Amino acid sequence: PAMSAVRAWNGASARRGFAYNIYEDTPKVEMKHAGTPREIAEAIFLQHATAAAQGGAILPGAPFAAACSSLIKEYPQLKALGDPAMEGRAFEIMDAAANGVIDLDEWVEGVEALLNPTTEKYKNLTNRLKQGFINLHGAGFSHVKRVAVVGAGVAGLQVARALSRRGKEVVLFEKSDNVGGVWKANYDAFGLQVPKELYEFPEYPYPAGKDWSKFPEGPQVQQYIESYCDHFGLKSMIRFNTGVSAIEVADGGQGWNVSSGGRDETTKAEHFDFVVVATGMYGWPPHIPMVRGRKEFEGEVYHSANFFDASVCKGKDVVVVGGGKSAVDNAVSAGRLGKSSTLLFRTAHWPVPRYLCDLVPFKWGTYSRFGHFMLPTHFDVTSFAWYFHSVLTPVKWVWWRIVELMFRVQFRLSGDLVPSIPIELDVFSGGQILNYNFRNMLKEGKVQAMKGSIEKLHPKHVELQDGRKLPCDLLVFGTGFAKSYDLFDRLVQAKLGIQADGIFMHRNVIPPNVPNLAFVGSEVSTFNNILTHALQAEWLARVLDDKIELPERRKMLVRIEKMQSWKRSWMPATSARGAILQLHMLKYHDRLVKDMGENHLRKGVNKLAEVFAPYSAADYRGIFMSKPEDAPLGKAHA
Numbered sequence: 001p002a003m004s005a006v007r008a009w010n011g012a013s014a015r016r017g018f019a020y021n022i023y024e025d026t027p028k029v030e031m032k033h034a035g036t037p038r039e040i041a042e043a044i045f046l047q048h049a050t051a052a053a054q055g056g057a058i059l060p061g062a063p064f065a066a067a068c069s070s071l072i073k074e075y076p077q078l079k080a081l082g083d084p085a086m087e088g089r090a091f092e093i094m095d096a097a098a099n100g101v102i103d104l105d106e107w108v109e110g111v112e113a114l115l116n117p118t119t120e121k122y123k124n125l126t127n128r129l130k131q132g133f134i135n136l137h138g139a140g141f142s143h144v145k146r147v148a149v150v151g152a153g154v155a156g157l158q159v160a161r162a163l164s165r166r167g168k169e170v171v172l173f174e175k176s177d178n179v180g181g182v183w184k185a186n187y188d189a190f191g192l193q194v195p196k197e198l199y200e201f202p203e204y205p206y207p208a209g210k211d212w213s214k215f216p217e218g219p220q221v222q223q224y225i226e227s228y229c230d231h232f233g234l235k236s237m238i239r240f241n242t243g244v245s246a247i248e249v250a251d252g253g254q255g256w257n258v259s260s261g262g263r264d265e266t267t268k269a270e271h272f273d274f275v276v277v278a279t280g281m282y283g284w285p286p287h288i289p290m291v292r293g294r295k296e297f298e299g300e301v302y303h304s305a306n307f308f309d310a311s312v313c314k315g316k317d318v319v320v321v322g323g324g325k326s327a328v329d330n331a332v333s334a335g336r337l338g339k340s341s342t343l344l345f346r347t348a349h350w351p352v353p354r355y356l357c358d359l360v361p362f363k364w365g366t367y368s369r370f371g372h373f374m375l376p377t378h379f380d381v382t383s384f385a386w387y388f389h390s391v392l393t394p395v396k397w398v399w400w401r402i403v404e405l406m407f408r409v410q411f412r413l414s415g416d417l418v419p420s421i422p423i424e425l426d427v428f429s430g431g432q433i434l435n436y437n438f439r440n441m442l443k444e445g446k447v448q449a450m451k452g453s454i455e456k457l458h459p460k461h462v463e464l465q466d467g468r469k470l471p472c473d474l475l476v477f478g479t480g481f482a483k484s485y486d487l488f489d490r491l492v493q494a495k496l497g498i499q500a501d502g503i504f505m506h507r508n509v510i511p512p513n514v515p516n517l518a519f520v521g522s523e524v525s526t527f528n529n530i531l532t533h534a535l536q537a538e539w540l541a542r543v544l545d546d547k548i549e550l551p552e553r554r555k556m557l558v559r560i561e562k563m564q565s566w567k568r569s570w571m572p573a574t575s576a577r578g579a580i581l582q583l584h585m586l587k588y589h590d591r592l593v594k595d596m597g598e599n600h601l602r603k604g605v606n607k608l609a610e611v612f613a614p615y616s617a618a619d620y621r622g623i624f625m626s627k628p629e630d631a632p633l634g635k636a637h638a
Contacts, residue, residue: 041111044070045104057101064091071111078114080132080491093121131489133253134514141544145169148258148272150244153181154225155521155533156278161232162541166628173260175243179229181280183222187326188310188333191217193433198363202534202617203624204228247275247487255516277519281579282481289479293457304330304478313338316473319462323347325432327478332437335447342448342470348419349430353410366527367614372586374399375424379566400424411439416451428582429572483575502578504560507592509536512556526585531617535592538624548595548634555638586615597634598623
């Protein structure tokens with residue numbers, strides 16, 4: 001009866017306004033592959049192809065994209081066909097006749113080849129498509145038994161300790177022959193910008209019995225890191241001289257295949273349930289700007305990354321390019337031994353003294369809750385707090401102008417050395433903690449500072465864009481490092497959401513669209529990186545131990561969008577803006593600690609200390625010394 005009603009309706013509807021039945025006159029298409037495994041592919045083709053009278057073909061562009069979308073719904077393993085590049089490659093391969101359209105046989109055979117590839121072209125395409133098939137529907141992390149950690153710097157070592165003490169099998173890949181990362185080897189006279197208590201592992205203070213400097217130089221910091229590694233027995237987990245060449249999605253979208261090997265060795269792939277990237281904020285290679293005349297230049301060219309020994313400057317005219325701390329330090333080193341030393345910068349940044357007014361340690365103004373309160377207001381505050389900050393905006397503005405005046409006097413800044421950007425913003429793009437070496441050498445004439453950019457190199461001099469010429473026998477680029485995600489396939493990179501100002505992730509650790517992957521110490525920058533990395537490592541370990549409940553993916557993305565909008569509304573634009581927290585580290589640390597179900601107020605009953613005393617790793621020691629099984633249950637609210 002129901003079918004009779006439908007036929008009657010169709011008949012009545014078909015005749016309404018017409019002298020004929022449109023359903024009877026519509027050509028009937030007989031399915032060629034009905035009842036066979038090819039039936040689904042044919043049905044999708046008929047849904048999206050042009051009319052049979054027009055040749056029955058799927059056209060490029062929107063029709064083929066729609067057909068791919070239907071195909072993905074039937075075969076989720078092909079979901080990467082939604083990527084425009086993969087869609088275009090599939091069309092190119094399927095179009096066997098090279099006539100710009102896909103007919104029925106080409107489509108059906110192409111789909112069959114995608115599901116069961118036999119030719120080299122289809123095998124290569126399906127291997128690429130696998131990288132886009134990541135299972136987003138897993139619940140919890142009980143499946144994580146084996147974890148790969150890339151990088152054995154302070155972040156990677158802390159991840160290894162946090163995970164291994166919870167029973168995870170950890171393999172730490174390190175391309176060099178020792179731990180330490182940037183501390184293993186760096187530019188001449190490098191060292192800590194801050195006193196040692198602001199750069200230490202929370203559960204492992206600098207060991208007694210050794211005379212540690214208040215501001216340790218690089219070799220001392222390296223000794224301390226090696227001591228941490230030995231104390232907790234982490235070396236057995238590390239594969240030294242083993243670089244990672246690729247991190248690829250494993251079969252079925254579960255876990256990863258990590259390809260690694262030593263120099264001149266054949267790489268081999270191993271399966272891991274989870275991967276942690278701990279390679280630091282900036283990787284390799286160093287960023288060296290392209291400058292005309294490089295071939296004609298007769299002098300030596302260095303980057304701060306390989307400017308190990310300042311003795312190469314003896315008797316030479318040295319030009320150092322850059323405005324960050326490494327460039328300033330390189331210019332000072334060159335000034336000690338060179339014939340001349342010139343710092344060439346495009347943008348001046350505010351230097352922060354180790355002692356405010358040469359009396360008060362700077363940490364009291366920058367590492368305290370009071371110092372944090374004076375910053376541009378964080379987005380994650382209550383409505384009342386936002387109103388309170390707004391009312392006090394003029395007071396905060398005056399505060400920072402006084403700070404600028406104090407720093408101008410302390411560093412004797414004048415002319416081009418006076419930054420144009422307000423200090424409360426500059427600390428989020430180029431702030432640097434300096435001693436008075438650069439200031440004093442400027443006064444003595446051993447170092448020059450010049451604002452400008454290189455136009456061209458000549459055999460014996462550097463020509464600037466304004467026409468000035470600087471004698472130059474040795475050129476040092478203190479221009480930072482490039483950021484690369486090439487360990488991952490381009491399809492995975494697309495899911496990471498890489499943008500012009502970096503990657504925005506949940507808690508700067510978890511990319512919501514790529515499960516079983518985390519970044520520790522790689523997508524975050526604060527004024528106390530070693531502590532930040534420690535809290536990230538502990539937070540991640542508790543997540544994988546199912547001690548912290550993560551919010552659903554949708555809520556993660558909403559919070560990330562709020563973070564993006566907030567940062568882009570005031571923070572200076574840089575390629576790493578997504579990672580930069582700097583002096584907002586206290587708010588970030590609070591959030592990680594709250595997620596763990598721990599008390600974020602770490603100063604005890606002394607409320608004045610809570611507001612005005614600087615925070616350091618020692619304040620968080622109890623979190624890291626407790627047994628993993630005693631950790632409270634937490635929840636990472638969005």
